[in-house]
Amino acid sequence: MTETKFTTALIVGAGAGLSASLTRGLSKDGVKVALASRSTEDLHDLAVEAGAETFACDAARRSDVHKLFNNLDATVGAPEIVIYNASYRTRGPFVELDPEEVEKSIAVTAFGAFLVAQQAVRRMLPNGRGVILFTGASAGVKGYPQSAPFAMGKFALRGLAQSMARELSPQGIHVAHFVIDGGIRSAARAEPADRPDSMLDPDAIALSYWNVLQQPRSAWTWEVELRPWVEKF
Amino acid sequence: MTETKFTTALIVGAGAGLSASLTRGLSKDGVKVALASRSTEDLHDLAVEAGAETFACDAARRSDVHKLFNNLDATVGAPEIVIYNASYRTRGPFVELDPEEVEKSIAVTAFGAFLVAQQAVRRMLPNGRGVILFTGASAGVKGYPQSAPFAMGKFALRGLAQSMARELSPQGIHVAHFVIDGGIRSAARAEPADRPDSMLDPDAIALSYWNVLQQPRSAWTWEVELRPWVEKF
Amino acid sequence: MTETKFTTALIVGAGAGLSASLTRGLSKDGVKVALASRSTEDLHDLAVEAGAETFACDAARRSDVHKLFNNLDATVGAPEIVIYNASYRTRGPFVELDPEEVEKSIAVTAFGAFLVAQQAVRRMLPNGRGVILFTGASAGVKGYPQSAPFAMGKFALRGLAQSMARELSPQGIHVAHFVIDGGIRSAARAEPADRPDSMLDPDAIALSYWNVLQQPRSAWTWEVELRPWVEKF
Amino acid sequence: MTETKFTTALIVGAGAGLSASLTRGLSKDGVKVALASRSTEDLHDLAVEAGAETFACDAARRSDVHKLFNNLDATVGAPEIVIYNASYRTRGPFVELDPEEVEKSIAVTAFGAFLVAQQAVRRMLPNGRGVILFTGASAGVKGYPQSAPFAMGKFALRGLAQSMARELSPQGIHVAHFVIDGGIRSAARAEPADRPDSMLDPDAIALSYWNVLQQPRSAWTWEVELRPWVEKF
Numbered sequence: 036m037t038e039t040k041f042t043t044a045l046i047v048g049a050g051a052g053l054s055a056s057l058t059r060g061l062s063k064d065g066v067k068v069a070l071a072s073r074s075t076e077d078l079h080d081l082a083v084e085a086g087a088e089t090f091a092c093d094a095a096r097r098s099d100v101h102k103l104f105n106n107l108d109a110t111v112g113a114p115e116i117v118i119y120n121a122s123y124r125t126r127g128p129f130v131e132l133d134p135e136e137v138e139k140s141i142a143v144t145a146f147g148a149f150l151v152a153q154q155a156v157r158r159m160l161p162n163g164r165g166v167i168l169f170t171g172a173s174a175g176v177k178g179y180p181q182s183a184p185f186a187m188g189k190f191a192l193r194g195l196a197q198s199m200a201r202e203l204s205p206q207g208i209h210v211a212h213f214v215i216d217g218g219i220r221s222a223a224r225a226e227p228a229d230r231p232d233s234m235l236d237p238d239a240i241a242l243s244y245w246n247v248l249q250q251p252r253s254a255w256t257w258e259v260e261l262r263p264w265v266e267k268f
Numbered sequence: 269m270t271e272t273k274f275t276t277a278l279i280v281g282a283g284a285g286l287s288a289s290l291t292r293g294l295s296k297d298g299v300k301v302a303l304a305s306r307s308t309e310d311l312h313d314l315a316v317e318a319g320a321e322t323f324a325c326d327a328a329r330r331s332d333v334h335k336l337f338n339n340l341d342a343t344v345g346a347p348e349i350v351i352y353n354a355s356y357r358t359r360g361p362f363v364e365l366d367p368e369e370v371e372k373s374i375a376v377t378a379f380g381a382f383l384v385a386q387q388a389v390r391r392m393l394p395n396g397r398g399v400i401l402f403t404g405a406s407a408g409v410k411g412y413p414q415s416a417p418f419a420m421g422k423f424a425l426r427g428l429a430q431s432m433a434r435e436l437s438p439q440g441i442h443v444a445h446f447v448i449d450g451g452i453r454s455a456a457r458a459e460p461a462d463r464p465d466s467m468l469d470p471d472a473i474a475l476s477y478w479n480v481l482q483q484p485r486s487a488w489t490w491e492v493e494l495r496p497w498v499e500k501f
Numbered sequence: 502m503t504e505t506k507f508t509t510a511l512i513v514g515a516g517a518g519l520s521a522s523l524t525r526g527l528s529k530d531g532v533k534v535a536l537a538s539r540s541t542e543d544l545h546d547l548a549v550e551a552g553a554e555t556f557a558c559d560a561a562r563r564s565d566v567h568k569l570f571n572n573l574d575a576t577v578g579a580p581e582i583v584i585y586n587a588s589y590r591t592r593g594p595f596v597e598l599d600p601e602e603v604e605k606s607i608a609v610t611a612f613g614a615f616l617v618a619q620q621a622v623r624r625m626l627p628n629g630r631g632v633i634l635f636t637g638a639s640a641g642v643k644g645y646p647q648s649a650p651f652a653m654g655k656f657a658l659r660g661l662a663q664s665m666a667r668e669l670s671p672q673g674i675h676v677a678h679f680v681i682d683g684g685i686r687s688a689a690r691a692e693p694a695d696r697p698d699s700m701l702d703p704d705a706i707a708l709s710y711w712n713v714l715q716q717p718r719s720a721w722t723w724e725v726e727l728r729p730w731v732e733k734f
Numbered sequence: 735m736t737e738t739k740f741t742t743a744l745i746v747g748a749g750a751g752l753s754a755s756l757t758r759g760l761s762k763d764g765v766k767v768a769l770a771s772r773s774t775e776d777l778h779d780l781a782v783e784a785g786a787e788t789f790a791c792d793a794a795r796r797s798d799v800h801k802l803f804n805n806l807d808a809t810v811g812a813p814e815i816v817i818y819n820a821s822y823r824t825r826g827p828f829v830e831l832d833p834e835e836v837e838k839s840i841a842v843t844a845f846g847a848f849l850v851a852q853q854a855v856r857r858m859l860p861n862g863r864g865v866i867l868f869t870g871a872s873a874g875v876k877g878y879p880q881s882a883p884f885a886m887g888k889f890a891l892r893g894l895a896q897s898m899a900r901e902l903s904p905q906g907i908h909v910a911h912f913v914i915d916g917g918i919r920s921a922a923r924a925e926p927a928d929r930p931d932s933m934l935d936p937d938a939i940a941l942s943y944w945n946v947l948q949q950p951r952s953a954w955t956w957e958v959e960l961r962p963w964v965e966k967f
């Protein structure tokens with residue numbers, strides 16, 4: 036049982052708090068990280084800290100994703116690890132939802148994941164190795180009221196991940212989907228003092244992503260649920 | 269336990285073989301049926317036979333769906349039953365999929381369902397009654413290899429249906445999702461002679477739709493799987 | 502598409518309120534019903550009303566189930582329809598559960614279902630037709646806290662039903678599992694006056710059972726969820 | 735994010751090949767391991783190698799399980815980690831299954847898991863910490879034909895695990911269920927030479943168990959699927 040070794044990673048939706056934890060973790064283990072986000076301004080400090088490159092990219096736009104991968108090819112190289120964290124949601128009473136916002140929810144949460152994954156897999160297949168991780172949500176397995184757009188996006192993302200896992204695992208590409216069930220702790224969003232660890236620590240999530248990255252191919256996981264110990268489900 | 273009575277229905281994606289069975293069944297029971305499809309040419313004979321009205325509508329286009337419902341309001345009236353049968357798919361090796369076709373798969377299969385359902389629910393809510401049925405597929409619960417676009421569309425459709433069921437059932441609107449698992453028999457697509465009933469008879473599917481339509485609200489179903497007796501699952 | 506015709510039925514766990522509705526419904530449609538329960542005393546009035554035979558049987562006991570089917574063979578004939586309604590549960594904090602009660606929960610809820618189904622299928626297979634319906638619960642798809650024994654029994658029942666459906670459907674035997682989610686209305690257990698239809702009407706459940714019994718084999722359902730319109734899920 | 739530290743573990747069903755990998759892994763990390771199996775003969779070498787204690791115990795027997803935990807209390811101490819690997823199955827055409835074997839399948843696979851877990855949790859609750867891991871199978875989420883008894887046992891085990899997770903997680907006890915999908919490699923059961931890693935390496939499974947043991951409570955997993963990269967699902 037040998038440990039899997041990867042040297043390059045791409046994180047899309049890099050503005051998310053989870054992305055910072057992933058970036059630090061991967062960098063510490065010697066992986067060169069590329070960070071993509073619609074706006075790269077907020078990524079500056081993280082990039083400096085972790086020696087990461089940043090790329091502006093709207094993942095829901097085909098031309099942006101093409102350009103991103105061409106840039107990667109020309110600079111840090113094609114990523115062996117891809118983590119898709121981007122998502123968008125609108126919510127409210129079903130009859131009041133704005134169709135354009137619904138369309139955007141699906142586009143950013145699921146279609147962008149397809150665009151990024153396709154470019155990545157094209158570069159992974161010739162080598163017969165690579166890992167693609169999708170950050171899903173409980174909304175991807177349970178359609179909540181007043182939240183049809185997010186359900187549509189996250190269900191679609193899960194369908195994408197499952198189809199890819201069935202097709203690409205036997206070709207050496209490990210595809211996994213994470214069901215994040217609960218709020219993620221951040222500077223802006225602290226947990227109640229009397230409820231310790233009632234929100235997901237992004238470092239704890241990153242640890243589970245890391246463990247999946249390291250799985251030997253004789254025992255791969257395609258889906259992992261993560262929730263705080265006190266979260267109702 | 270009183271029987272539910274409806275007088276108007278809209279079937280979207282009316283070109284599907286299933287739609288003809290549904291139209292005949294509903295008409296026979298005194299329901300006035302409106303048929304919507306991108307092209308209404310092929311619907312002529314059915315419309316005449318069942319006394320149905322036809323409407324041209326690309327369900328993935330917001331303006332088309334608006335126009336459709338305005339037309340219904342002005343003619344046969346807002347539908348108490350809506351059945352969404354439209355879907356589109358592209359398939360093939362993941363790396364060879366055409367992004368535009370993937371986008372269209374999601375748009376027709378899931379986003380169009382949202383557009384139609386929203387217009388319908390706006391008209392149903394004031395009366396606190398109505399039924400919305402979505403025709404899903406096994407692809408909505410299992411992501412098959414070389415079929416990511418259909419998985420994305422049908423998973424998203426199921427997420428939409430489940431979110432709507434949780435939100436709208438307590439407001440009197442019955443939402444149900446059908447997992448059609450297997451090929452549907454048609455003039456163009458006959459089943460092997462030595463494997464009787466190995467494909468779904470559209471009349472048999474229509475019977476189950478009808479039964480769900482009739483369910484008293486004390487025992488509603490939100491999802492029904494249907495497959496031929498010999499189908500592997 | 503011809504309608505399925507059955508002439509004999511066996512209901513096990515006949516003391517349940519649902520069983521009375523099923524018995525009346527089946528009898529009205531000309532089906533000869535046999536009722537089995539640990540105690541037959543309470544079945545007298547129903548039996549007279551519906552022209553049904555009653556049989557004492559503890560379904561979790563192998564010898565009882567053998568005797569029951571031998572009696573049926575010798576009297577009303579082998580049942581073409583079998584409905585298993587028996588269940589037992591104990592609940593409470595996990596550490597306080599009585600192991601004997603846990604064992605009984607599994608035995609009555611799941612093992613008895615196996616015993617009855619096996620005897621039934623032995624008699625159905627030579628004719629290549631028959632229906633077996635299992636009354637499950639939301640506890641069969643979701644393990645609730647303080648209710649491990651019922652979760653074990655109802656999950657096991659669902660596993661039995663699904664395995665049987667995969668094996669026996671292609672041999673002509675229709676196996677279906679019902680997920681009853683909510684309280685069933687009865688004389689002893691009325692629903693709140695201000696929440697109409699907030700409990701399942703046993704007649705409404707029986708209607709869905711009947712519809713599944715009638716499904717043509719080109720479009721069989723193996724699982725049906727039923728819950729009141731206002732039930733949270 | 736501090737690492738979880740445990741010092742004692744109990745493995746039940748210790749004769750399984752997976753158990754040897756788990757024992758070696760835990761021992762190497764300083765955990766004192768107790769091994770329980772119906773027969774302890776085959777455990778001798780492993781026990782010596784890993785400095786583990788062995789205990790004879792039929793997990794499906796209430797008195798055996800009581801005695802086991804009393805022995806543990808008096809010797810190595812109550813386990814902070816419990817891993818339940820025991821299972822039993824019979825298979826074949828549904829009508830030919832031996833009811834006694836079916837009963838045993840449920841008893842060893844699921845009821846024994848309850849007995850062991852209850853004793854363990856009684857000792858963990860006062861400390862508000864502990865981990866209980868159940869080794870499930872794909873049979874616990876999919877009922878295969880000709881395999882109703884294993885489906886019943888493994889579905890029941892999953893129901894137990896899910897109910898326990900919902901009840902006990904907020905009390906500090908981490909409960910997780912592993913869906914092992916595929917054959918486990920062993921000396922007796924080698925994989926085809928031309929299909930490398932087509933069977934689960936027990937060391938690879940043990941690695942994933944270990945990772946779940948180490949999860950911080952802000953991001954616990956209750957279920958993990960593991961399958962070889964080339965396994966169909």
